[in-house]
Amino acid sequence: MTTTTAPGGTTARPATGRRTPAPRRCPLARHSLTLARRNLTKTLRNPGELADAVILPVVFLVLFVYLFGGAVAGSTQAYLQYLFPGILVLTTVLTGQVATALSLVQDMKKGVFDRFRSMPVPRTSMLLGSVLADAVRYVLALAVLFAVGSALGFRVETGVAPALAACVLAAVLGFSLSWLSVLAAVLLRNEVMVSTVVFLLPFPLVFGTGMAAPVETMPGWLQAWAGVNPVSRAIEAVQGLLLGGPVAGPAAATLWWSGVFLAVFGTAAVVAYRRVVG
Amino acid sequence: MSAAFEAEGLVKRFGRTTALDGVDLRAERGSVLGVLGPNGAGKTTAIRVLATLLRADAGRAVVDGVDVARDPVSVRRRIGLTGQYATVDEDLSGAENLVLFGRLLDLSTLDARARAARLLDRFGLADAGGRRASTYSGGMRRRLDLAASLVGTPAVLFLDEPTTGLDPGRREELWQTIRSLADDGTTVLLTTQYLEEADALADEITVIDEGRVIAHDTPAGLKQQAGGQTVVVRPRDPAHAGAAAEVVARATGGPVAAPRGGVVTTSVEDEREFAAVVQGLEGAGVAVTELALRLPSLDEVFLSLTDGGRTTPKEDA
């Protein structure tokens, strides 16, 4: 998907005495990172946006533990151990999606992307840049989640390396699903619609799982959905990595699905973007 | 001389709207082309086609020797674009904005910083360079926006209504900047709704309306077509309006309409007649509060251009 430009161009440069830097290699990667840095700087300067991303998972964690802990697992402590892996996956799947989609819509509307597009910058890097910037939000959100989790009494039962692997796995899934938000942003191009749609879009994926309560307690149709839901596999894998249990199968399934999401939503988003902006 | 950019028969439709209906544009290297037209004329659309943001449905455009449809990436290395609305990033400082564009143009971080510093200095933003652009005034934003399109030292610069929203002082400043760019050899395409602006900056003016070119001329030629300029005299004492009218009639050698509201107005063919009016008023001892040589407004230009047998689509409907 890299579009490398022919070095020097094909047409003879008329002698106007002007210097245009020679095209360098790998424009997609370089420009994506440059634009990711821009997005990150913007995020860090809007603490409200960052707080949103960090606070939402913590709110879910605390809410669920104290509301349902007693009913579902008999004690809040046991429930916390059960719930935490699901919230970890929720964090990477939900964090920053709305913010990313909104900033894309604003950049498109305000003409910021028009200026980028009038420069020798690959189209894809404008989208990739904003998704990559999310990675830093994940790190922050996961760090806060672990801090709050252990304050409440959550304990990793395996070790540091598996816990890190769990974070990476969840981040991979979150990254691939970000492209769904990008796709929605490119297609809708309207702040109000985008914030609603992008906020609700991942809900069936995140909550149609055994995250908050055992699947057996759900109605049949929901059980069926949770059974095939890729996020269920991710939660199982993270459970295995944090608390012990089978990992290989669910982790492989998670990676496979992430690849599918990336290929389908990523391609669709890039194609839609090129279509919309010409 | 070769053309810095040349467009022939550009057509662009949006659904049922025809934004461009066979537009030709051309500018020599180092010259300034003014594209004059009212709202919805197709100015922005024309710029977007030349700047590779839109593909024309028909027609052909070559910028700095490169076909925009065939090799848009090469075109993007040769142009700078300042859109109709300022697109600076408000969360970044002025300097950060410019460094970002430098990086995207493949400058090293060091070169990008140096370039940013030079441009900030040139546009009078050196002191504000470290501040977030959200704290900038409208005029500062416009200047930063213009600076951003110069980071890559483009051969051709596209400016879409660059002075809209600026006060007269700021506008004059920006005009000087644009002039100095053209003097340095940059070819500039500038759109505007004001004949005054096109007159002040452009070597040639293309007037478009409803997606069609309705005139192409030098500023002087266009003013002539539009019925020349107008002398406006407002005597301090309204009772002197009659005397003022006589002076003006003598100086311009033509009949002058009766003063209205204490103001004498008449059109002049030659700018030298204005000097004669000034001298005549002084000689007659008529003190004035307003004395001006006014260019025809866009409305008047259109009226005269479309009166000459050409019917506008509006009249067709």
Ligand SMILES: Nc1ncnc2c1ncn2[C@@H]1O[C@H](COP(=O)(O)OP(=O)(O)OP(=O)(O)O)[C@@H](O)[C@H]1O
């Ligand atoms: N993306 C678009 N979709 C649909 N119609 C469009 C689009 N862009 C422009 N138009 C239409 O094309 C016509 C020309 O628009 P354009 O923006 O080029 O005019 P303009 O001369 O720049 O006007 P203004 O002085 O208001 O900026 C208008 O009728 C406008 O509504």
Ligand SMILES: [Mg+2]
């Ligand atoms: Mg416009």
